[in-house]
Amino acid sequence: MFGYYLDLALRSLRRNKMLTALMVLAIALGIGASMTTLTVLHVLSGDPMPGRSATLFYPQLDPQDMDGYEPGKEPMQQVTWIDGMNLLHAKRGLRQALMTGGAVPVQPAQSGMDPFYSDARYTSNDFFAMFQVPFLYGRGWSEADDNDKARVVVITRTLNEKLFAGKDSTGQTLRMGDTAFRIIGVLDSWRPNPHFYDMNMGNYVASEDVFLPLTTARELRFDHNGSTDCWGTGGGDEEHMETAPCVWLQFWVQLSGVSDAATYKEFLVHYSQEQKAMGRFQRPPNVRLPTLMEWLDINKVVPGDVRLQTWLAFGFLLVCLVNTIGLMLAKFLRRSGELGVRRALGASKREVFAQLLVESGVIGLAGGMGGLLLAFLGLWLVRKQPSDYAALAHLDMSMLLITFLLAVGSSLLAGLLPAWRACQITPALQLKSQ
Amino acid sequence: MQIKPILSALRRHKAGTFLIAMQIALTLAIVCNALFIIHQRLAHLSEPTGIDEPDIFVIQNEWVGSSTTDQADAKILEDLRVLRELSSVQDVTSSNSYPLRGGGWDDGIKLKPDQLQDTTGSTVYFADDHFVDTLGLKLIAGRNFRAEEISRMDWRDRLGPAQVMVTKALADKLFPQGDAVGKTIYLVGGPTTIVGVVQMLQAQSVDRWAADFAYRSLIVPKRLATSLGVFYIVRARPGQLDAAMRTAPKALFEHNPRRVLDDEAGVLSFAQVRSRAYERDRGMAILMGVICVVLLAITAAGIVGLTSFWVGQRRKQIGVRRALGATRRDILNYFMTENLLISSAGALIGVLLAIAINLWLVTRFEMNRLSLVYVLAGVVILLLLGQGAVLAPAMRASRVPPVEATRSV
Numbered sequence: 060m061f062g063y064y065l066d067l068a069l070r071s072l073r074r075n076k077m078l079t080a081l082m083v084l085a086i087a088l089g090i091g092a093s094m095t096t097l098t099v100l101h102v103l104s105g106d107p108m109p110g111r112s113a114t115l116f117y118p119q120l121d122p123q124d125m126d127g128y129e130p131g132k133e134p135m136q137q138v139t140w141i142d143g144m145n146l147l148h149a150k151r152g153l154r155q156a157l158m159t160g161g162a163v164p165v166q167p168a169q170s171g172m173d174p175f176y177s178d179a180r181y182t183s184n185d186f187f188a189m190f191q192v193p194f195l196y197g198r199g200w201s202e203a204d205d206n207d208k209a210r211v212v213v214i215t216r217t218l219n220e221k222l223f224a225g226k227d228s229t230g231q232t233l234r235m236g237d238t239a240f241r242i243i244g245v246l247d248s249w250r251p252n253p254h255f256y257d258m259n260m261g262n263y264v265a266s267e268d269v270f271l272p273l274t275t276a277r278e279l280r281f282d283h284n285g286s287t288d289c290w291g292t293g294g295g296d297e298e299h300m301e302t303a304p305c306v307w308l309q310f311w312v313q314l315s316g317v318s319d320a321a322t323y324k325e326f327l328v329h330y331s332q333e334q335k336a337m338g339r340f341q342r343p344p345n346v347r348l349p350t351l352m353e354w355l356d357i358n359k360v361v362p363g364d365v366r367l368q369t370w371l372a373f374g375f376l377l378v379c380l381v382n383t384i385g386l387m388l389a390k391f392l393r394r395s396g397e398l399g400v401r402r403a404l405g406a407s408k409r410e411v412f413a414q415l416l417v418e419s420g421v422i423g424l425a426g427g428m429g430g431l432l433l434a435f436l437g438l439w440l441v442r443k444q445p446s447d448y449a450a451l452a453h454l455d456m457s458m459l460l461i462t463f464l465l466a467v468g469s470s471l472l473a474g475l476l477p478a479w480r481a482c483q484i485t486p487a488l489q490l491k492s493q
Numbered sequence: 494m495q496i497k498p499i500l501s502a503l504r505r506h507k508a509g510t511f512l513i514a515m516q517i518a519l520t521l522a523i524v525c526n527a528l529f530i531i532h533q534r535l536a537h538l539s540e541p542t543g544i545d546e547p548d549i550f551v552i553q554n555e556w557v558g559s560s561t562t563d564q565a566d567a568k569i570l571e572d573l574r575v576l577r578e579l580s581s582v583q584d585v586t587s588s589n590s591y592p593l594r595g596g597g598w599d600d601g602i603k604l605k606p607d608q609l610q611d612t613t614g615s616t617v618y619f620a621d622d623h624f625v626d627t628l629g630l631k632l633i634a635g636r637n638f639r640a641e642e643i644s645r646m647d648w649r650d651r652l653g654p655a656q657v658m659v660t661k662a663l664a665d666k667l668f669p670q671g672d673a674v675g676k677t678i679y680l681v682g683g684p685t686t687i688v689g690v691v692q693m694l695q696a697q698s699v700d701r702w703a704a705d706f707a708y709r710s711l712i713v714p715k716r717l718a719t720s721l722g723v724f725y726i727v728r729a730r731p732g733q734l735d736a737a738m739r740t741a742p743k744a745l746f747e748h749n750p751r752r753v754l755d756d757e758a759g760v761l762s763f764a765q766v767r768s769r770a771y772e773r774d775r776g777m778a779i780l781m782g783v784i785c786v787v788l789l790a791i792t793a794a795g796i797v798g799l800t801s802f803w804v805g806q807r808r809k810q811i812g813v814r815r816a817l818g819a820t821r822r823d824i825l826n827y828f829m830t831e832n833l834l835i836s837s838a839g840a841l842i843g844v845l846l847a848i849a850i851n852l853w854l855v856t857r858f859e860m861n862r863l864s865l866v867y868v869l870a871g872v873v874i875l876l877l878l879g880q881g882a883v884l885a886p887a888m889r890a891s892r893v894p895p896v897e898a899t900r901s902v
Contacts, residue, residue: 081794088787126609164557174557176753289681363858364777367530371523371784378519378788382795385512389802444776480508 060410061417068418075390079422082386086426086473089379090466091433096365096372098434098458099441102451103263103361107251111191112351114153116312116320118146118327121345122304122334123290133357134345135288137306141339142330147183151326152312152319154189158182159308160257160284161276163269166234167222177218177235178260179269181276181283187213187244189313190256195219197229197244200272208278213244213270238279240271252451253360255351257309259285262360263448273308283307324348362446376469383422383473391415391481399484408482415481419474420467427466434462499831509799514839517875520792521843522850525871527781529851529863534778538771540707542592543660543693545629546763548583548729550738551591553761554745555722555753566645566718568749575748576727581737583728586627589619589717590697591726593770597697600652600711603679604667613666615659615709616696617652619717625658625691627728633661635674635689638714645718653682654713658689662708680711699770722752734762789878796882800828804890811890812897821891828887829880836879840872847871 072079106112120142121134138146143157161179186192187199196219200211212233219228233240246266253262260267276283277300289305300307314320324346331344349357391398398411406414434454441452454462503510554572556565569587576585590597598619601611618624621643625632635658642656657678664673664687673687694710696703717723729737742754754760761769768775804811811824851863 078798081798085791085794088791092784166557174751174753176555364773367854367858368777368780371527371781374519374523375784375788378516378523379791381512381516381519382791385509385516385795386798388508388512389799393802393805444772446773476508 060413064414064417065421067414068421071390071394071418072421078386078390082383082390082422083425083429085379085382085386086423086466086470087429087433089376090427090430090462090469091437093369093372093376093465094430094434094454094458094462095437095441096369097461098438098454099365099448099452100361100369101458102252102453103365103448105252106352107253107255108190108351111313114313114316115189115351116152116314116323116348117351117354118310118312118323119347119349120327120331120340121342122306122340124304124341126290128342130343132345134347135306137286137288138308138310139304139306140301140308142334143308143310145330146310146312149326149330151323152314154185154313155311156183156186156189157273157308157310158186158257159273160260160267161281162284163235163271163281165218165222165269166237168232168234169222172222177269178267178284179271179276179281180257180267181271181273181281183273185313186270189311190251192249193247195245195247196227197242199244199270205272205274208274209272210238210240210275211243211271212240213246214242215246215266215268216248218268219245235269236279236281246270252448253355255355255360256311257285258358258360261447262358263446263451277301320348320350362448380469380473383470384476387419387422387474388477388480391477395481395484398481402484412478412482415478416471416474419470419478422474423467423470424463426470427463430466431459431462496830496834499827499834503831503834506803509803510835513796513799513835514842516792516795517836517839517879518841518843518846520788521840521871521875522846523788524785524874525843525847525863525867526850526854527785528870529867530860531778531781531785532867533861534774534781537699538774538778540695540699541693542695542767543630543691543708544592544695544763545728546767548731548734549628549763550727550729550734550741551761551763551766552725552727552741552745553722553755553759554725555755557751557753562645562647562718566716569716569718569723571748572725572745575744576725576741579737579740579744581729581733581740583730584623584627585725585727586621586623587619587716587723587725588624589617589723591618591724591766592695592697593699593766594697594724595770599697599703599706600680602663602667602711606679606684608679613663613709614706615663615711616698616703616706618694618710618712619715620658620712621714621716624712624726627726628694629728630694631692633690633692634664635687637689642714643716644714645716647717647719652680652713652715654680654685654715656686656688656714658691658712659687660691660694660708660710662693663706663710664690666709685713738762789874792875793878793882796832796879797886800832800883800886801889804828804886807890808893808897809900811893812895812900815893815895816898824891824893825887828883828890832879832883832887833876836876840875843875844868844872 108115119134119136120138122139122142123135147155147157159181161181162176163179164174165177166174184200184202184205195216199213200209204211212235214228214233219225222228223231228242228245231242233242250265254260254264254266285307287305287307289303312323314323327346327348328344331340331346334340335344401411438452438454442449556568560568573585573587576582598617599614600617601614604612620638622638622640625637638656638658659673665671667673667678668676673690676687677684678687691712693708694712696707696710727737727741738760742760745752814824847868848863854860855862
């Protein structure tokens with residue numbers, strides 16, 4: 060029966076090409092626009108650490124003095140050197156890492172290659188295990204390296220390809236800022252999106268090219284990038300960043316779960332009280348412990364423009380659907396005569412209904428296909444945009460499937476009313492007027 | 494024209510009538526808001542910077558290898574000299590930033606030393622005695638910096654200049670009486686005296702968070718001497734921008750090759766700076782525009798489709814009316830009026846919907862209230878669109894001959 064209905068549908072669609080084209084185009088435009096924006100939204104609001112994000116936490120403390128104090132205000136977004144080191148050495152989580160971004164001048168040994176700046180991450184040894192960073196060669200550094208301020212460095216695959224043509228470079232020397240570093244690891248491709256662990260760098264930037272111990276970077280006075288927020292009399296000059304009343308470091312901790320988080324939060328409160336008793340903190344303890352995903356939410360990582368565009372696209376889809384319903388209504392009702400004959404020859408209402416729905420399904424399928432093409436076009440346009448997330452906008456399998464389901468589903472939905480109305484035709488009346 | 498028969502005819506086509514009205518309502522709601530967003534974005538990207546843009550370009554210079562503050566300062570002074578010697582260059586200044594750059598140095602300003610909350614935030618520009626001339630700023634009160642007032646600092650040093658210049662917007666915020674020159678204000682680093690006021694200088698960031706102090710800029714007599722590098726803001730001689738942009742990097746590399754100028758953003762004309770700063774806004778405006786046009790086209794197509802169907806359905810009735818003496822004009826008017834009625838109903842719902850959507854956008858996306866001009870414009874556009882769309886089917890209807898009345902179907 061389905062085959063027969065399909066045949067009927069194709070015949071009917073061929074009969075009025077203009078109207079068919081209009082319906083297919085409307086659905087294609089609606090689907091194309093909404094899939095484009097939905098894909099961008101999907102990419103941007105994704106989980107950068109699937110499977111682990113629920114166990115990663117971003118502790119916040121309130122180390123400021125009483126200037127501008129308002130109870131309940133969001134504490135600072137980063138930590139001071141003293142607090143960061145205290146939390147790091149307390150080792151109350153499964154793993155923890157203290158870090159900041161920076162830029163280092165790389166002096167390639169290869170002749171004919173100019174020196175250049177690379178984005179760097181100065182961090183502590185747990186970073187790689189905690190964020191499940193994949194290694195191509197070698198490994199990360201140890202706690203002893205952190206303590207010894209070892210001259211060791213981990214580089215990315217990209218930098219390895221640039222400097223060593225992709226060969227295993229562990230054990231080789233890399234000169235940065237006139238200091239020789241031993242390469243101990245090369246990362247495999249790794250780009251968590253968003254760039255969650257430090258959002259001063261831009262929310263969707265690629266990972267840094269160079270990783271080295273924070274203690275080493277500080278000893279060599281490497282430049283640090285990102286925001287430095289100071290208060291009181293703190294000027295925060297580069298020489299005294301260890302003691303300055305400034306926050307400039309990110310601290311992440313991995314805990315085993317929610318119950319563990321409660322214990323850790325208590326520890327943070329105790330720590331704040333302790334610091335207040337010592338006279339370092341002045342405010343009453345004000346601690347937060349957002350999970351990774353909560354932290355992204357707090358920072359409003361997904362751009363407002365993208366959300367706005369998504370809503371707009373769905374409004375657009377709605378108009379397209381209303382339009383299609385109207386056109387189908389016109390089309391189906393115009394065929395009252397034909398349908399009347401079918402009814403008179405014994406087709407039940409159900410069968411006529413099914414036949415018309417098959418027809419709307421065919422329109423949906425064609426519209427979906429068109430929509431898919433438009434979505435590819437749309438995403439190609441998005442990728443040409445300058446934003447740092449632009450390069451990420453690709454259609455994946457799940458989005459592909461959603462496109463088709465959305466197209467067919469919405470056109471079936473659009474077909475319901477017209478098909479139902481067309482079924483109400485009394486066969487006798489139609490035959491009489493012939 | 495009798496409206497009653499039209500209404501009773503429409504009652505027999507409830508579904509179709511409702512669909513057209515809904516489509517008009519939705520389109521109106523979306524188009525109004527989209528037009529409004531377009532207008533806001535366009536207004537935003539045509540805000541003036543206050544500088545003489547056509548002749549200005551910016552070089553972002555980074556040094557290779559570390560150097561002390563003194564060494565860096567010496568290198569910057571040499572670079573400035575090299576650039577000033579070029580025939581196509583009129584003047585050069587070094588700074589930590591420039592308007593529309595995106596990020597930079599912001600500072601809070603207080604009027605009293607013991608004040609807890611800042612009076613206002615401001616963008617901080619580092620400047621030498623060439624800054625005002627190079628950027629083409631207009632000094633409206635007080636004086637420019639003198640050469641001997643310019644000192645050097647590393648970018649983590651405390652900001653404590655003895656004298657500063659401010660923009661008029663900042664002066665008005667701090668001293669509404671207009672007597673800012675000679676007054677003392679307090680920066681993070683301590684007190685300082687205002688020696689001059691410039692007409693206008695936009696902030697570094699055009700993002701929404703910076704909108705409050707968009708034109709409140711502070712100009713400090715400092716040369717930022719850091720191994721990380723600085724921006725050279727260059728003013729080319731009139732009509733020689735291209736030549737200056739070509740020769741300046743060459744001259745810098747000839748003088749000292751141990752530097753990095755980024756391939757993409759190392760040398761930017763101010764036109765490029767401007768287009769980079771507003772890329773997102775422009776993109777959004779274009780997207781909204783495209784959506785508006787496509788939506789209107791789809792709605793028009795829907796009206797044409799449905800009306801054509803109605804005309805086809807009513808050929809016999811039209812024939813009867815014609816046979817009974819209705820002119821072609823009457824038939825045309827009938828369909829035009831019918832569409833006007835449906836469109837007006839749709840527009841009415843659309844206006845309410847547009848306002849509802851806008852209120853929701855206001856709470857969700859920090860947008861401004863929709864002005865009624867846009868709603869009105871939307872209504873007019875859609876009514877005209879409806880009349881335009883119905884014209885062709887209505888003309889076809891008016892050409893139905895009276896003899897149709899005698900035919901069966």
